[in-house]
Amino acid sequence: MSLAQFLSILRARWWVAAAVLGSVVGLTFVGSLLWPKSYTATASVVVDGRPDPIAAMAYGGGTSPAFIATQMDIFNSDRVAQKAVRNLRLDQNPAVLQQWRDATGGQGTVQQWLGAALQKSLEVTPSRDSNVLFITYKAPDPAFAATLANAFVQAYMETSVELRVDPARQYSSFFDARTRDAREALEKAQSRLSAFQREKGIIATDERLDIENARLNELSSQLVAIQAMLADSDSRNTQARANSDRLSDVMNNPLVAGLRGDLSRQEVRLQELSSRLGDNHPQVRELKTNIAELRQKVELETRRVAGSVGVTNTIMRAREAQTRAQLDEQRSKLLQLKAVRDEGQVLSRDVESAQRTYEALQGRLTQTSLESQTNRTSVNVLTQAAAPINPSTPNVPLYTLVSVFAGAFLAVGAVLAIELLDRRLRVPEDVATLLDLPVVGLIPGPGAPRRFDRLRRPLLAERRWLGLSDSAKGA
Numbered sequence: 001m002s003l004a005q006f007l008s009i010l011r012a013r014w015w016v017a018a019a020v021l022g023s024v025v026g027l028t029f030v031g032s033l034l035w036p037k038s039y040t041a042t043a044s045v046v047v048d049g050r051p052d053p054i055a056a057m058a059y060g061g062g063t064s065p066a067f068i069a070t071q072m073d074i075f076n077s078d079r080v081a082q083k084a085v086r087n088l089r090l091d092q093n094p095a096v097l098q099q100w101r102d103a104t105g106g107q108g109t110v111q112q113w114l115g116a117a118l119q120k121s122l123e124v125t126p127s128r129d130s131n132v133l134f135i136t137y138k139a140p141d142p143a144f145a146a147t148l149a150n151a152f153v154q155a156y157m158e159t160s161v162e163l164r165v166d167p168a169r170q171y172s173s174f175f176d177a178r179t180r181d182a183r184e185a186l187e188k189a190q191s192r193l194s195a196f197q198r199e200k201g202i203i204a205t206d207e208r209l210d211i212e213n214a215r216l217n218e219l220s221s222q223l224v225a226i227q228a229m230l231a232d233s234d235s236r237n238t239q240a241r242a243n244s245d246r247l248s249d250v251m252n253n254p255l256v257a258g259l260r261g262d263l264s265r266q267e268v269r270l271q272e273l274s275s276r277l278g279d280n281h282p283q284v285r286e287l288k289t290n291i292a293e294l295r296q297k298v299e300l301e302t303r304r305v306a307g308s309v310g311v312t313n314t315i316m317r318a319r320e321a322q323t324r325a326q327l328d329e330q331r332s333k334l335l336q337l338k339a340v341r342d343e344g345q346v347l348s349r350d351v352e353s354a355q356r357t358y359e360a361l362q363g364r365l366t367q368t369s370l371e372s373q374t375n376r377t378s379v380n381v382l383t384q385a386a387a388p389i390n391p392s393t394p395n396v397p398l399y400t401l402v403s404v405f406a407g408a409f410l411a412v413g414a415v416l417a418i419e420l421l422d423r424r425l426r427v428p429e430d431v432a433t434l435l436d437l438p439v440v441g442l443i444p445g446p447g448a449p450r451r452f453d454r455l456r457r458p459l460l461a462e463r464r465w466l467g468l469s470d471s472a473k474g475a
Contacts (some may be wrong), residue, residue: 013418041388045132071379078115165374213334223323
């Protein structure tokens, strides 16, 4: 269908289009005037995912879309709706109770039934690039719509506090019990450590261990020195047994040296007297007697000095054995002290571990206790809903404008449908299209010379072209 054909159809059946368009617009206008009025009240809140300033410093960036979606789900939950019903005391209204009985037969609760009914007129929409939520409520009464919007906001804020406080209270009870157990464990660990220290007589384990280590080192040094002295004493004792005359102690002894000097002088004198007086002279015999006595004294003194070397060796051996025993005893004492210290350190670590556990639980208990006592929420009211002056529905100008477009569409459809049922020739092109024949002439109607002139030129041109074609065929 060409544009000329479409316009000719509309021109021919304009009254149908006008009737359809006028009917649609008129019915829409009248229906808008008769439609019950509905008022929409709007409130807005700001949702902050990090109400704690310290937590806000720890986490950067904005609130995630998932968090905003969660808050919208909370807003549309039955818990918020039923809390709004309880806050407004609608469940105590006799008329509402009667409607609930008539609708449900007394099944369920009036809060559930009324909350589900009120949720149908509630709409929560988020802002595009912010944390603002818009809460709209539609109702026939403007004051009731504003009251319900504000009631839902208040119920949502209270529910947010409950959702934050209830888990904190549960955690607080849990950490309270765990803290008491940790405190008892700490007291028991401290008691075991104190009893162990009293039993072992420990005051300062590390200092005592240092003293005993110094004592052990001192005994080790003494034992080394005594062993060196004992080796020298053994050497002198062996020499004293083999040849005591050449023993250094004997040779360095002043008494033995004096006696040997006297003996040497007496022997020299004896030789002089013997050569001069003879062996039987009384002086020679007396001198021999004195020499024999001196030799006996030298031998006795030599044996005494050699014996003293043996005694010294015996004393050194006894001292070495005593020092070795003291060293072994000190080593055993030190090992025992280290074992005691290790056991004490185990008990000390138990006390430290119990102390850390108790402090950690005490910190969590304090935190959860503070959170369970908070009455602040992460939601702040931006604007409260006010009773609207103008109704939101019906919107007569909008509905009328929409009805104009819809009526025009229906009018065109009606005209085309009627034309399909009653097809007529409107323009010369319809003849060629429907009959598949060329148009050779056109009889204009009265008062239509101009239109005839416009249409005649293309027809004459077509006719000449057809005549030329026929003559060409005859030739």
